[in-house]
Amino acid sequence: MQVPLQFEFQSNQTFASFFPGNNAEIIGQLQALAGEGLEQQIFLWGDSGSGKSHLLQACCQQAKILGKDPFYLAFTKEKLPAPALLEGLEEMELVCLDDVQHVAGDGEWQEALFNFYNLHRQNNHKLLLAADCPPKYLPFELPDLKTRMGWGLTLKIQPLRDDQLIEALNHRAHFLGFDISASVGRFLLNHYVHDLPALWLLLEKIDHATLVAQRKLTIPFLKQILADDHG
Numbered sequence: 001m002q003v004p005l006q007f008e009f010q011s012n013q014t015f016a017s018f019f020p021g022n023n024a025e026i027i028g029q030l031q032a033l034a035g036e037g038l039e040q041q042i043f044l045w046g047d048s049g050s051g052k053s054h055l056l057q058a059c060c061q062q063a064k065i066l067g068k069d070p071f072y073l074a075f076t077k078e079k080l081p082a083p084a085l086l087e088g089l090e091e092m093e094l095v096c097l098d099d100v101q102h103v104a105g106d107g108e109w110q111e112a113l114f115n116f117y118n119l120h121r122q123n124n125h126k127l128l129l130a131a132d133c134p135p136k137y138l139p140f141e142l143p144d145l146k147t148r149m150g151w152g153l154t155l156k157i158q159p160l161r162d163d164q165l166i167e168a169l170n171h172r173a174h175f176l177g178f179d180i181s182a183s184v185g186r187f188l189l190n191h192y193v194h195d196l197p198a199l200w201l202l203l204e205k206i207d208h209a210t211l212v213a214q215r216k217l218t219i220p221f222l223k224q225i226l227a228d229d230h231g
Contacts, residue, residue: 019160019171030055030059031062042128060072093125094126104140104141110145136150169199183219209221
């Protein structure tokens, strides 16, 4: 058996650091999947930037805390790794596959994924899949693989409403260790509301800047941070 490659945990991407919004039920299902829940497979879908990757990482970390053996793999549009990467993964108790829509168009990868799927399920291990659309809309050429993607629970991440965005900002900032005033929050949302992943990255830069300068976050200081960032 080939030993699967290790993957890098994103330590800040936990269930605690994820603002649930209207997704509390989904988080509960994922926590059960990482633990002793009876569900064997979950397919998570939603828009880009909605937090799918964060939740898959959180699931892996929860499973690790509970003494299980998880694995995370994100597919990218630019280049797929060799399908041999899947060899031995059927032994892992929880496998999380992110952005599976990028396997479309690659027959060799779809065949390998199909074979892995069958072996992993026979071992009674758990599988968490994520994509930008529901299973029935995946552009896979292998019909049996597409069918299997829909065998378990299919859950859609609900995007944050406008009135939840300030709460989400405060939640993430508090998790990082600093506070955001209402005026600073509104300023950020006016500039970044349509790109949440960029906003979360910016919060990490703000956290670093406030620590280094030992200053409270104000709009003038925020403008300075943004200017330095663009510079």
